[in-house]
Amino acid sequence: MISQYQESLLLPARTFQSGSMDTTYEDVLEHVDSGILLFDEEGVLTFVNKQMYGMLELNRHSLLGCTMAHLLSHIQLGRFKKKQVLRSYREMVQKGKQSYEFVDEYGRYWRASLCCGEQMKGSYLFTVKEISDYKLIEQTAYQNDSLAMLGKLSASIAHEIRNPLTAIRGFIQLLHPHLHQLGKEEYGRIILAEIDRANDIIHEFLTSSKPSVPQVSMIPVSALLKEVVLLTESEALMKGCQINLHPLHGDMIISGDVKQMKQVVLNMIRNALEAITERDDDQIGKIEVGARREGAEVRIFISDNGKGMDILTLDRLFNPFFTTKENGTGLGLSVSDRIIKDHGGCISVSSRVNEGTRFVISLPLIQ
Ligand SMILES: Nc1ncnc2c1ncn2[C@@H]1O[C@H](COP(=O)(O)OP(=O)(O)O)[C@@H](O)[C@H]1O
Ligand SMILES: [Mg+2]
The missing domain is CATH 1.10.287 (Helix Hairpins)
Known part of the structure; x- marks a missing residue:
């Protein structure tokens, strides 16, 4: 059934009545799925729609009448948002790019665009649209x-x-x-x-x-970690880096393919070593390796004080062929991720640029 509103879309064209234009257009702009900011030729914000002030997490009235400088010093504008607005401003207004993509603090992707110049009669129209999908x-x-x-x-x-x-x-x-x-x-x-x-x-x-069929056997976690640390110790020493294997409490046994498991831990220690050498200050490189029981699971951790990762790297590090290294293959983590999933586990990662990275491998324990 066609609703009253759908029906009106089918009506023949009729003469446009002036006077209703501004409000109609404003209504349309209010409800489009992009955020809109319109600055007039003097740089004063004259229009902002719901999407935009929702995204900025500010209210409309505190925005109208602001200039870009006011907006950037708005006391209710969050630190992260401020950075995003400033970046978008630099990229599009100062560097002249037509659009700019960014990730917000909730991990959503956005594309900002700018329209200005003669066609806008001196006004600046900023739009942002979510492009996560x-x-x-x-x-x-x-x-x-x-x-x-x-x-x-x-x-x-x-x-x-x-x-x-x-x-x-x-x-x-x-x-x-x-x-x-x-x-x-x-x-x-x-x-x-x-x-x-x-x-x-x-x-x-x-x-x-x-995925290959794993050769399943019982693997004591302590032996697994000891062996991999032994394998990487000389490489670490040559790079002036320490690997600290934490003592494990109790016998933790997992079931799986020992070669594949070794490969995963080895990949992670190698990545940690590489992240440490890529750090540009003289801090002594340290890698901590260990495991602890968490209910019916074991959490194996590998943390380093290497160069860390930004959000864009974190987003893609498990993609096959994703690498930030000149001689990297980008296969280490995608293969590791698949191996751990095949063993009924998962990998989580947390990282901070210039501080370090921590990988945690969770795997079911044999009771
Ligand atoms: N410990 C780490 N510290 C910082 N970045 C890391 C770390 N581990 C992985 N990465 C990032 O993830 C990317 C993918 O890693 P990986 O799949 O092992 O491939 P490769 O090591 O060949 O680059 C690396 O290029 C690097 O940017
Ligand atoms: Mg690697």
Whole structure:
């Protein structure tokens, strides 16, 4: 059934009655799904709609009559909002960009646009529109695309990397008697185990974009962490960084694929080491590794005092191929995330720029 309002849309065009224009247009502007700010040629705010003052979390009357300078020093305008308004102003008015995208303190995406110049007769029209839905679609499409690409690249990468690994493996075996004479067979054993692990990783994660079936066994968390810390300690020392493994209380056992689990913790420690080296002050790098029981789960944490991450990085760090490093692959965390999900767990992360990052892996414990 067509309502009275829908019906009026179907009426033939009729002569426009002046006088009703301003209020009609204002009504329309009041209800569009974008926020609107209109400054006149003297820079005074003459119109603001509901969307906009709602987004700024201010009331309409305290805004009308303000200039941009007044708005920026408005005592009720939150610190985060102030930054966003100032950034948008700089990008669009000072740098002349037509639009500017930002993320607000609630994680919503917005696009701000500016219309000014002759067509506006000296007025400035700012509009903002929430684009979170588009961003989500864009990200999902990007992720799907990336995964498809990952599948295609994987076969050739696996082939290229496994050949030299096989050669290295062979030569290490030939060196075995010499290492034995030197009393350093342990080094040979570690090299072989690491080559085998690298081979497995390539095979399991790069030859297929589908998750592999984990080889399930019981894994004591303390042994897992000890082994990974041992593997990364020398690398950390070379970078002047300390890894502190917290003593664990009680035996915590998880069930899963030990190689995959090692890979996850290793990825995170390597990322922490890289974040520490990328920090530009002389602070001593520290990585804390540990685990504690939380009900029926274990929380494994890896925290660092590295360079930290901004909100845009935090938003995308689990996307395949997302990297901020010149030589990064952007695969470490996307693969880790999949492994942990396959094991019925999840990864959470908190970070502050120039302070550090903390990753927490939650996994179900075997009772
Ligand atoms: N501990 C950390 N501190 C700061 N940034 C991090 C940390 N861990 C991950 N990141 C960010 O997440 C991105 C993705 O990480 P990852 O998937 O391991 O790929 P890669 O290490 O190859 O870049 C990194 O490029 C980095 O920007
Ligand atoms: Mg990495």
